[in-house]
Amino acid sequence: MANPATPAQWRAALRAEGVPFIELEGWTTRGRDAATGKAFGPVHGILNHHTAGVDSLAVIAYRGVPGLPPPLAHGLLRKDGVVVLVADGRTNHAGPVAENVFNAIVAEKPLPKQDKSKTVDGNDVLYGLEVENRGDGEDVYKRAQYDTWVRFNAAVCRLHGWTERSAAGHLETSVEGKPDPSGPVAGYGRRGRFLFTMAQLRADVRERLAHQANWSPPTTQETPTVTPEYVNLGLARSFQLAPDLWDDVEFTTEWNDEPDGHALNSPTFVRGAARFTGSVSLRFEGLDVGEVVQVRMSEYDDTGALKQDHPIHEVIGTPGGTFAVVPLTKRLAAGRSMRVRLLNQGAEGIEVVSAILTVLAWGE
Ligand SMILES: [Zn+2]
Numbered sequence: 335m336a337n338p339a340t341p342a343q344w345r346a347a348l349r350a351e352g353v354p355f356i357e358l359e360g361w362t363t364r365g366r367d368a369a370t371g372k373a374f375g376p377v378h379g380i381l382n383h384h385t386a387g388v389d390s391l392a393v394i395a396y397r398g399v400p401g402l403p404p405p406l407a408h409g410l411l412r413k414d415g416v417v418v419l420v421a422d423g424r425t426n427h428a429g430p431v432a433e434n435v436f437n438a439i440v441a442e443k444p445l446p447k448q449d450k451s452k453t454v455d456g457n458d459v460l461y462g463l464e465v466e467n468r469g470d471g472e473d474v475y476k477r478a479q480y481d482t483w484v485r486f487n488a489a490v491c492r493l494h495g496w497t498e499r500s501a502a503g504h505l506e507t508s509v510e511g512k513p514d515p516s517g518p519v520a521g522y523g524r525r526g527r528f529l530f531t532m533a534q535l536r537a538d539v540r541e542r543l544a545h546q547a548n549w550s551p552p553t554t555q556e557t558p559t560v561t562p563e564y565v566n567l568g569l570a571r572s573f574q575l576a577p578d579l580w581d582d583v584e585f586t587t588e589w590n591d592e593p594d595g596h597a598l599n600s601p602t603f604v605r606g607a608a609r610f611t612g613s614v615s616l617r618f619e620g621l622d623v624g625e626v627v628q629v630r631m632s633e634y635d636d637t638g639a640l641k642q643d644h645p646i647h648e649v650i651g652t653p654g655g656t657f658a659v660v661p662l663t664k665r666l667a668a669g670r671s672m673r674v675r676l677l678n679q680g681a682e683g684i685e686v687v688s689a690i691l692t693v694l695a696w697g698e
Contacts (some may be wrong), residue, residue, distance in 0.1 A: 335440070336494040338375040341422055342575070343493060348417070350547040352583040353482055355409075358375040358395055365423015366404050372458055374424035379439040379500040380461040381406065381428050381492045381507060382483075382516040382535065385668060386469035387573065394464055395420045402426045403422065407464040415478030417463075417486055427464065428456025439507075442499035450509040460502075467517050475519040475530060480616040481551075484535065484689070488542040497650035498539040503532040523551030537677070565612070567603055572687045573616075575678045583614070583674045583689045601673040602634070604695045606666030610694030614674050616658045619687050621651035624681035629660045633670045650682075662693060
């Protein structure tokens with residue numbers, strides 16, 4: 335329950351909530367209070383409508399419809415998302431409201447189905463917002479229009495300290511079978527086209543009310559920032575590499591990295607789906623000058639079966655130990671793991687003194 339907003343309160347609340355609005359001349363004194371002898375208020379909620387027309391301002395503000403003298407709402411939300419403030423007093427928009435629904439609005443509880451046996455006069459106690467739309471199920475509420483719609487309802491709720499449950503639709507309160515508001519909405523925030531429902535409007539008002547009044551819903555898809563995993567592995571000790579045999583490098587030491595991208599004590603250094611780039615630094619002893627060690631990456635599946643070999647990189651023996659840095663860059667499919675393999679093409683066994691792998695891996 336609240337006293338109806340004064341013009342100053344309307345202006346301040348709408349401005350704070352980012353509602354674009356214009357003031358129709360005379361709106362601050364327009365209303366049906368004098369004509370009916372019933373003062374508007376106290377107010378208990380806001381009732382949402384669609385106009386079922388085009389360019390409805392004159393009808394709502396000045397002409398009315400047969401049996402219903404104007405004004406027909408407190409505000410008209412135009413298709414361009416601008417609200418025209420029409421009246422500050424009692425207006426002819428709600429008609430009879432099922433009492434059980436009205437009581438739920440007052441208590442801010444979920445709205446029951448209308449019990450038509452008892453009604454209250456909604457025009458005494460509810461603000462009315464008419465949203466311009468033909469109401470034929472084809473006319474689309476534009477994004478700007480729906481954005482203002484949410485803001486307007488939130489502004490009223492915030493002003494009076496109400497929750498989103500104080501916002502209702504004519505179709506929820508009417509005992510005469512009113513169908514409004516309804517129709518397709520072009521989109522809101524990150525949401526694409528959807529069909530208007532009061533449940534969705536209330537959810538969007540609720541979201542607004544959880545923020546400051548100057549909040550705006552994010553409108554673009556944010557690209558998540560993917561931080562690569564840093565994989566840095568080495569050998570616990572040197573090992574012998576026999577001639578003529580492809581041998582996995584068993585990375586046994588975890589130097590500085592994060593979990594889950596690979597297995598410990600395993601030749602696997604990255605699991606798919608992932609992209610990775612980096613290198614493995616190798617040091618060999620006993621590799622004769624001019625002799626060759628081949629290095630390649632190989633893909634395995636989850637059962638440990640070799641699925642694919644990648645191109646060979648050749649390391650040629652030099653005097654006084656042999657050093658090589660081999661680049662590692664690949665995209666790895668889901669269910670695949672990657673190993674570094676070595677083939678000693680010399681006649682004698684050699685020693686792999688160290689193998690240090692440094693890779694940045696992006697999970698996909
Ligand atoms: Zn209506």
